[in-house]
Amino acid sequence: MSLSDLFAESTQLPHIPKVVQELIESLNDEDADMDALSKKVALDQALTAKVLRLANSAHYGISRDISTAQDAVTLLGFSTLRTMVLASGMTSAFKAPEGFDQAQFWRDSFAVAALSQWLAGFTPDGDKDTAFTCGMLHSIGQLLIHSVMPDAAKSIDQSANMGGTRHLLEQVQLGFTSAEAGAELARRWKFPTAIQEALAGQNNPELEKPFSNMAGLLYIARYLRRCQSDGTAEDDIIEGFPSHTAHQVGLDEQRVFDQLSELEELSSGLEGLLE
Incomplete structure (x- = not known):
């Protein structure tokens, strides 16, 4: 074999949301537009729900509620949001x-x-x-x-x-x-x-x-x-x-x-x- x-x-590669694919392609781009990405994340309700649940977890220790993807960028940084979105997409892509x-x-x-x-x-x-x-x-x-x-x-x-x-x-x-x-x-x-x-x-x-x-x-x-x-x-x-x-x-x-x-x-x- x-x-x-x-x-x-x-028959096809494991499916990942379009915004996750765009995020992957942005990994090579030092000038990636984080505002544009956060707006795209907001269009995927399931993905947004996962990201916001993570962002409000005790691990990140934020003293105020994070209610939007833009809040996540502002309070946690683009790198952290990108990691969350990537992880969310990967964990949902496979059916073992x-x-x-x-x-x-x-x-x-x-x-x-x-x-x-x-x-x-x-x-x-x-x-x-x-x-x-x-x-x-x-x-x-x-x-x-x-x-x-x-x-x-x-x-x-x-x-x-x-x-x-x-x-x-x-x-x-x-x-x-x-x-x-x-x-x-x-x-x-x-x-x-x-x-x-x-x-x-x-x-x-x-x-x-x-x-x-x-x-x-x-x-x-x-x-x-x-x-x-x-x-x-x-x-x-x-x-x-x-x-x-x-x-x-x-x-x-x-x-x-x-x-x-x-x-x-x-x-x-x-x-x-x-x-």
Whole structure:
């Protein structure tokens, strides 16, 4: 099987609202008009309701009610609104098969997003917004495979739960990896090239030519997420830390190690989308 077969199996790409597609295309535009975007968000009532629920959550700590998308831009900033809209569109785009815990999938994705953003702050000129988006989308190929090929995905899940390495299992059973599928979906959705490259290279960032800093950050963020899930002690996190990759992305390891206690408090602020 090839990657093109996966997309041929799907009669159409997962649907995302038009305003979300326009937002994706604006990621490359430093002069994007936030007023125009907020007005477009307001035209999609379901999307607006989700965004406003998030904006008024305790995570953002705003002392007054946010009642419009324009309020959200004014009080939270364009970057935060854009993240909310993107997350809202992504979480509603897929219909996973029976038995797949899509809420837990997105919890993990949001956690990796928060970790990626946090790590970017310890790198030279770290792009926190792009790092967050990469983290949020890092497993989107996995979700696509579950949606289009549920039986194959279930078999891979079972093997991975028994200790197998997921991307190697995918390569053997499918002929491609979910990272490659996610990168191709990102290309078709017109995400920036940097995000496509990060998704594609996240399993083996050091093998990618040229090296992608965002892929390296994703690799480290996923390591920290596994440590979080396993309840790994700080000393063990440091001992197993992927230092070679950290060096390549210019990560200030010592600052990261000094602030590992912050991991317990990290939150994407997007969990309200899953309620």
